[in-house]
Amino acid sequence: MSTMVSSACPTFSRFLAPRISCAVSSSTSRPSRNRRAFWQRNFSHRAGNKETAPFDRAAKLKQRTRAANAAKLYRDNDPRRHAPTTIPYDYFHREVANRLVDRLDDILTPQNRGFPLALEIGCGGGDFVWRAICCATNDAELDLESEDHDGGGDGIDDVTNYGRGGVRKLVQLDSCREMLHRDDRDEDASASEAVCETYKLVADEERHPWSFPEGTFDLVISSMAFHWVNDLPKLLLEIKRVLKPDGCLLFALPGGNTLPELRSSLVLAELERTGGVSTHLGPYIDVSNVGGLLTGTGFKLPTVDVDEIAIGYPNMMVLMEHLNRMGEGNACKVRKDRVGLGTFLGAACVYRELYPDEEGQGVVASAQVIYGIAWKEHESQQKPLERGSATKRMTEIAVTKTSVG
Secondary structure, three states: OOEEEEEOOOOOOOOOOOOEEEEEEEEOOOOOOOHHHHHHHHOOOOOOOHHHOOEOHHHHHHHHHHHHHHHHHHHHOOOOOOOOOOOHHHHHHHHHHHHHHHHHHHOOOOOOOOOOEEEEEOOOOOOHHHHHHOOOOOHHHHHHHHHHHOOOOOOOOOOOOOOHHHOOEEEEEEOOHHHHOOOHHHHHHHHHHOOOEEEEEEOOOOOOOOOOOOOOEEEEEEEOOHHHOOOHHHHHHHHHHHEEEEEEEEEEEEOOOOOHHHHHHHHHHHHHHHOOOOOOOOOOOOHHHHHHHHHHOOOEEEEEEEEEEEEEEOOHHHHHHHHHHOOOOOOEOOOOOOOOHHHHHHHHHHHHHHOEOOOOOOEEEEEEEEEEEEEOOOOOOOOOOOOOOOOOOHHHHOOOOOOOO
16 A cells, blocks of 8 residues: 655755655565576676676766766855755755665664664765764664663674664765765764764775675665666675675665656657657666565565655756756766757657646656665574475365355
8 A cells, every 4th residue: 555645845946846745655575486587687787798788887977076076066155154055956865865764773673783884885975874874863772772781782882872773884885086075074074973983985886896805794775876887786796795694785776667757758859859769867677676686696585665756846957957966867878979959948848748746837757766675694584484394284274164244
């Protein structure tokens, strides 16, 4: 059953409509029969054949560098230099990171008391995951502290500062140096009050193996970074290598139903103007394939849930400006070098006619965000019984008669 949720979003000058609405649905992934052949066929490419890679990583690095430099310029020219500065284009990544970190509270149990050492892949600018982890202490963290004072836990009894999920130190990894260090000034100002230490490392998500030994981290977390990786199975195998036994993988990435309004508007306008269609939005993974991808790479107990988020904008041009300033521009290898102004104007008109907002003053853009949780194998995890070990027949437990009244 889906639940409709609405939450207020601050208005950033003329850019963003003052609301974000979402529909939330949950499901538990089930492995397929031929899962290994499936993910090898659909989600990986041979390292020696660059033509099969869907994304241009060099172009994406340039896009993210430009976005980081633009954000720094905006911050340096802000007249309120004495106050903490909020970059207007960070609203979506911040919201997804907050929802992702909320799931850490859901997976804490008496047996799994927290994740002291965590790795974040593709942290980007803003330190959204780190700031969400360092937010106000909750009841689960208080329980962690009381258990450590009683002598339980992992032997680190003198540590009383925990972030959410019991995270004490977060290693942030990103391939873009400018994006990684974009907000170092603001971070230094609030580091004295942080309950979670952080260490930043510039490294390519696709160049393996990383410099971490096997079984280093209790938790690997990623918010809105996996969708620009060319070889997801290889990345997941490397994540599994650096995770400790019973370590957790927690991630969020855009799903296949992301920005369908923008995609269809550009397709219709380009067909009318040029008679052909080119790639304007990157291929996104479908939610039905995430479970097979996780189980095919050796993760256990995968769980997947989905958020549908709708955001209002004045027009399509503002939406595309926001995507570029987020560093989420088109980086497909088969993209056109240049798209005509007439195509963009036609697409903007189609967008406004087909996808107006409720008041008719702007347009709506929808994003599907997929959240996934999976675990590295451990002997303490629940496992299915062996085939043929049942002691009852289905006919013995099935209901064959019912009475009314």
